Amino acid sequence: MRIAVLNGPNLNLLGVREPDLYGRTTLSQLENSLAVVARDLGVSIECSQANGEGALIDIVHGYRGRIDGAVVNLGAYSHTSLALRDALVSVDVPFVEVHVTNVYAREAERHHSMLASAAVGVVVGLGTQGYELALRGLVATLGARGTIT
Amino acid sequence: MRIAVLNGPNLNLLGVREPDLYGRTTLSQLENSLAVVARDLGVSIECSQANGEGALIDIVHGYRGRIDGAVVNLGAYSHTSLALRDALVSVDVPFVEVHVTNVYAREAERHHSMLASAAVGVVVGLGTQGYELALRGLVATLGARGTIT
Amino acid sequence: MRIAVLNGPNLNLLGVREPDLYGRTTLSQLENSLAVVARDLGVSIECSQANGEGALIDIVHGYRGRIDGAVVNLGAYSHTSLALRDALVSVDVPFVEVHVTNVYAREAERHHSMLASAAVGVVVGLGTQGYELALRGLVATLGARGTIT
């Protein structure tokens, strides 16, 4: 089973950006620890990050027929990008949406996700460990459904 | 560390009620499997369920000074009950909100949670395994913060 | 065929409460006259009333696998309780919603029903005789569909 981990705009600054809010784990530390979890779960993962909506769409398109599920944190685009929802639906890859912070306790612009209604599930506010929980949840869900490869 | 698991209205019918939507795991099966996870995590758990808003408030009040954190699925009251948010805040117990189904893919009445802005985090749509993920996430978060007992 | 009649908050005061609005028939007079109608229709009925949302959910859960249809007037909870809609849907019992007064001619809070979209039908504003009409309508509808028992 092949899982993608996709991070969106400003998440390259994880661990550096507003650490009181987002924590001090950097993106590469996070990706490394997810790789360990993935190995435990017997799945392979590939991690990507981009700041551009178009670049993220291109990455998602690359999942087509090759990736069984995705853990995605599309940052601010989660709240504004219909095109990214369309991209994820286009390639027919089940995904779990993650947010590091509790978006419901922040500004109103972050309360609605364009992605959530198309997601398998959503994990919010549990810090960077939320990615691990999402990965575990996704793999368990996919296990129950069967995979492409 | 002492964790409460609280289920709200209609969740006594878990496994029986609309199984295509909510799955076939019953509430007692769920509580048993959470007990196993809790033991692994080295925490004790206590599980409760009630259908009445007042009964749930009473249970929450009982957490005061005795419970370190809670995993709560308050069912439909999540979307309508300010009194339950007040109760959880009153006893100052950090909690993670769980929903078995993806509420964002259902009716508009389920898109807004009265609890979420006061929660540590939210786990949505990952079936009954969402409780386990929430429990793991909560215990890890509390571990980083220290506990009462 | 077994039909439940369920009355919600403040309907224990029927006949006493604001009689110019709700009429002078008491709840027990109403239940007695519905028993007569039921006998004519060849169905059995059981009548309940409660003021608590949780108590009403418990009663509804008791319908499961035992009741073929319900005539419900959930009073003010009709307009605020998602949990009661969930309960009715959970036990898979077709129901007709009744209101004694014309809720559309009263305050805006009463114009929207949380139950109506899950109901078979709605009877509004025809006084306490509305229960009888709802009962007749429900039995005829169920007759056309077949019943559990």
Added chain:
Amino acid sequence: MRIAVLNGPNLNLLGVREPDLYGRTTLSQLENSLAVVARDLGVSIECSQANGEGALIDIVHGYRGRIDGAVVNLGAYSHTSLALRDALVSVDVPFVEVHVTNVYAREAERHHSMLASAAVGVVVGLGTQGYELALRGLVATLGARGTIT
């Protein structure tokens, strides 16, 4: 006592139009069976249907001083026509509003009725038998009030 039964736009196609939604009883079958009920109730009825808002207003004006009450299903005009509410109020004829389908389980445009706040009552979702229930409810209500003729 003289009762009018008024059907609005597209109800001439009853029994033919979307039968899964509206049933297979035609308008003339419905009017015939209402005539039987009326005879039982000891009232006379007159039935009309029109597709035009103006034609319906003209029919309603004809009720003035001649008709004691009306059972009306004004179809889509129920949701858009203030002029028809004005017409019914102008001639001072108490009426019960009927909808064959459960409008609250359909598109948002059908959730609000322009007529309902001026009606005696509303019967929704009980199929074509809803007219009979409305007729019985109306006659009983008028009986309690006294009539013109």
Added chain:
Amino acid sequence: MRIAVLNGPNLNLLGVREPDLYGRTTLSQLENSLAVVARDLGVSIECSQANGEGALIDIVHGYRGRIDGAVVNLGAYSHTSLALRDALVSVDVPFVEVHVTNVYAREAERHHSMLASAAVGVVVGLGTQGYELALRGLVATLGARGTIT
């Protein structure tokens, strides 16, 4: 100068319909007294009334190239009919909108007029004498502009 006076739905019942609200002057009495005013003002008038939106559109189309201005009270259609605004604009006839009652002191549905933004002016709440005021205002306005004939 040739002025049309156009009355819409239910205004044929003027003087009869809800007299406490609309007064006791009938439509023909009103039209007669407007004829007297018109004579004083040195203009000719033609008066029409219809209950149907289509019939009213047909009447308005007949104004084309023949009528210099209109006093219109389109009743409930004022609040719902874009087609009638289009008709009045299509024939390029300046008009003053009249309402017998103070629509701003009545139900919210009557607070917005579809016609008003295309009108020369609006006279509201001054009873049936409002037509005379509108006629005087219109003739004075047209006098300042020049006319077709």
Added chain:
Amino acid sequence: MRIAVLNGPNLNLLGVREPDLYGRTTLSQLENSLAVVARDLGVSIECSQANGEGALIDIVHGYRGRIDGAVVNLGAYSHTSLALRDALVSVDVPFVEVHVTNVYAREAERHHSMLASAAVGVVVGLGTQGYELALRGLVATLGARGTIT
């Protein structure tokens, strides 16, 4: 019978301010021509103008028990001042609201009047002659009701 004519903010600039919109009649010309009309109608008038909300309230309070009716154009305060509606209601003086321009064809802020629901009537868009029409309409209405003096 004693009638007040009250003009609000910026109407001292009438005839000078945006003449394409408001016309070229100055406030004193308008007041003079209204005096002529008043004489014809056999009523006395007193005219005031102020730019301040408080000053206007003081003027209105001065009407108490001395003035039978008022023609008021409160300019922009019509759309924002609840205090002026309260003042007019406090002194129990029937009034007709006038606007020189067609407020419904201008910015959205001008579409709603705080005064209109408390007015006898409203005359909009007929230029400065609208005051005369309002005065005639008011005197006729008061005549039918009787006056204080």
Added chain:
Amino acid sequence: MRIAVLNGPNLNLLGVREPDLYGRTTLSQLENSLAVVARDLGVSIECSQANGEGALIDIVHGYRGRIDGAVVNLGAYSHTSLALRDALVSVDVPFVEVHVTNVYAREAERHHSMLASAAVGVVVGLGTQGYELALRGLVATLGARGTIT
């Protein structure tokens, strides 16, 4: 294959009404040129126009079992008439909605169509040639689906 072309209120004035907006092609010129296109496409067409909502519903009812598809421009009723959508759905005739002008660049009242969600497609703003495009698009779509006759 038999195609209906239906024009609604005020479109009888096409070519005459506001020509800068709607162009100078009259309705009969338009219908003639559509007949030529129809002949090329090997389909027969029948063209109707009416100003009344009821009259238009009657025409649509006449399509039942006789017409394979329709090109409709219901003018202002497109934005207000649920009854006409119901009529088109009742007779189960696929249709393409046309607007001569770009309704999205005009008043807000024209931005929402009651018909569009039930249409095959919509052609907006391309002038009277939009009918031809709609006809071609409809015929091609129906060709792919098969027809009644």
Added chain:
Amino acid sequence: MRIAVLNGPNLNLLGVREPDLYGRTTLSQLENSLAVVARDLGVSIECSQANGEGALIDIVHGYRGRIDGAVVNLGAYSHTSLALRDALVSVDVPFVEVHVTNVYAREAERHHSMLASAAVGVVVGLGTQGYELALRGLVATLGARGTIT
């Protein structure tokens, strides 16, 4: 004169719950000090508290024909419970609504009260002394009106 004091959900935790917000007076201290005030005012009081909406309705029903007025703080139910407003209206007991904190300076969910429009008055933000002020205000108001007993 007999006055009820009714406290709703979470108010059993008064003095303990979020003391910076709600103060350090406990519910029983508050009830005792209100008893002293009541004695001064020459009225008897009875105090109740419950966390359940149904339990509170039951208490209110018990006021019927026995209680002259009530001071109520229904906590979060003030903002969500139509059923409790109905209960208070059903027993026809005048009441003053109290809130310990300034609800208008807190979350938007607390800005609207379901009870206020049915209350005699409202006292907000003056801490636990607000109950005493409400009691004094209620007794004075009832004194002016006369009482049941």
Added chain:
Amino acid sequence: MRIAVLNGPNLNLLGVREPDLYGRTTLSQLENSLAVVARDLGVSIECSQANGEGALIDIVHGYRGRIDGAVVNLGAYSHTSLALRDALVSVDVPFVEVHVTNVYAREAERHHSMLASAAVGVVVGLGTQGYELALRGLVATLGARGTIT
């Protein structure tokens, strides 16, 4: 301790204006009786009233460094004046907002106060005695906080 009592627009007519709504106590009677209460409480009061927003702002500015707290009823300006909230906040004087009538049972325009979120508390609907209650509440609150002088 020095307390200001400030009344806004139209409150000079207290006792005279709509007595069924506002009661028959005049403003000077009210101010006199508040002076008696103040003496009992051992505080000095100064009372002002003005109808103009600017005049009220000037009065409030005069409180700066001289007044310890204020009881304010700014009438209709409570619902529309951001400038008066700014003025009260500018001089840093704690205040209690009073309304004689129950604003929540009146028109929607009176349901929202611009002042309330900046107030210590609000007393609504308890007639002119509400000022005394507010004064007592304010003095008690200030006593607990300490004062300027």
Added chain:
Amino acid sequence: MRIAVLNGPNLNLLGVREPDLYGRTTLSQLENSLAVVARDLGVSIECSQANGEGALIDIVHGYRGRIDGAVVNLGAYSHTSLALRDALVSVDVPFVEVHVTNVYAREAERHHSMLASAAVGVVVGLGTQGYELALRGLVATLGARGTIT
């Protein structure tokens, strides 16, 4: 005459992505068939597609002074991108907006287009043939206006 055809995000997957919704014609098949149509119409076309908003803006800027008109389907950006409307307006190129599916029959997010009010026209729901219709409509419109080259 030189026409651009511009496709936005996810349209590179046309024919592959959700074929039940978007059909089985690929983007290059579509572009080829449009080239044939263009040749027939005697115009040249150039086709582009990009997934990034910035990349699409760059392409549009390249139209400046070189392209006479455009057929654009900007996919999800149609509903969210003000920057792309600005780009199209900046280069002053008339365009027709196309959507393959009937966006009005899909999620609410797709009902409003940011582009439509600046477009010549809109063709919706007619599948990939909608591009051809838009191209024909655009060329005919431009022919009537004259072109740059």
Added chain:
Amino acid sequence: MRIAVLNGPNLNLLGVREPDLYGRTTLSQLENSLAVVARDLGVSIECSQANGEGALIDIVHGYRGRIDGAVVNLGAYSHTSLALRDALVSVDVPFVEVHVTNVYAREAERHHSMLASAAVGVVVGLGTQGYELALRGLVATLGARGTIT
């Protein structure tokens, strides 16, 4: 060139009022430093401040035909006063709107300006130096346009 600087309600307290928000520069210090800037720019300035809406309107009217442009900070009236926008438009004086604080980072009531759409430009959040920037921007803009004197 003659420039007016107009300050509205509560700005007489500049430097004293909430200094953390508004800074410690007093109004007269500000006006003096603007005089220096004006001299550098070769323009004359006159500065005014008032707390009353009517007084401000009077000042603005005094600009007529004498002032070439204005820098205005109307404080809270910016958000509520249509009358002041009308006044500024009435005298046809181009103006730049200034706010000392960043109104977009404060309460929602301050996010919308009634003046902004009629202004040349807006300078927000740059403290009291914002007046100087606005003055420079206004003078440069007027220089490009030419002036009255």
Added chain:
Amino acid sequence: MRIAVLNGPNLNLLGVREPDLYGRTTLSQLENSLAVVARDLGVSIECSQANGEGALIDIVHGYRGRIDGAVVNLGAYSHTSLALRDALVSVDVPFVEVHVTNVYAREAERHHSMLASAAVGVVVGLGTQGYELALRGLVATLGARGTIT
């Protein structure tokens, strides 16, 4: 002190694009004149422009720890991009937002800025000289705060 000047989508066309709206100064002319101002102010500037949201985020990330403040005009992204606000906040660089045109006098989509609440200040509608004013305002503000370098 090091200041960045960042321009967003379509601003590469400044001076060319809609010159009546945006003026005739090109982007490079603007950047050159800002360089002169910067030299006068004793600060260094670096100017960038991009059309892509991702490209702009990348540029902003490059400011981290190197730039003291920024003058940004993000064009249409100002109104839609939460990701760019996040980027600016992530790198903790104070910024002033500029708009060349008066966005409040244009379409509603431009009335709200996603950036403004996170900005130091906003300069709107003063043409390309607005950048210079923003630069001066920013440097003065930063001077008062101290800088990184």
